[in-house]
Amino acid sequence: DFTGTADCILISQEHAGNRMAEVIAHFKQYGLPCAVLTAEQSAENQKHLLSCGADDVITAPICAALMKRRIYALTDTPVTSDFEMNFAAFDRIMESNQGAGSFVVSEHDFMNIYRFVSRLLERLEKKALLLIFSFESEDGEMGEADSALHFLKVMQASLRKGDITCNYGRQVLAVLMGADAEGGRLVAERVIGAFNAHYNMDESCTVTYELREISDTSNS
Missing domain, CATH: 3.40.50.2300 (Response regulator)
Incomplete structure (x- = not known):
């Protein structure tokens, strides 16, 4: 399919x-x-x-x-x-592009899309948010990599079609279009909650995140 x-x-x-x-x-x-x-x-x-x-x-x-x-x-x-x-x-x-949820891309494509988004936002005077999720697992690096893949699956289903997500080794990256810091925190906590409910019931993996408005970096 x-x-x-x-x-x-x-x-x-x-x-x-x-x-x-x-x-x-x-x-x-x-x-x-x-x-x-x-x-x-x-x-x-x-x-x-x-x-x-x-x-x-x-x-x-x-x-x-x-x-x-x-x-x-x-x-x-x-x-x-x-x-x-x-x-x-x-x-x-x-x-072929009718799937729901965020647009999942490779590491290389994510970096190029990030550059494009930063330029586009400056031109349109709009906002977007960069989210970086990191994982610390009791099972070490392999457990962290597996958790990142499961988390990406949850995030892809939870976000909107205009958002972009990427698995980056033992991290997950996301660009949320039109979001500010407060909205980004709400999204992050919601996705972490869904991940814990479906894949992290024993709480063997700790998920942390950082966020920053992309418009701030483009104007600096």
């Missing part, structure tokens, strides 16, 4: 089979870079998958740390597609 929240697409060669080129072309209509996951490590197979339109070929087995790096690199890959860019292409993007 594609909802427009993806930064990239990973396609199993075993699952796509002979439809690989068709599957890749479908997702590239939405401007998404695509990588193929495969257990076949031959150079011939890699050349075949690249000819189908894949932006990267990831062979298994692969360790989690390297997989994460490859995915991050993939999200920054310029998309090459046989489809010419026109208004219909943007219509397809809008059709």
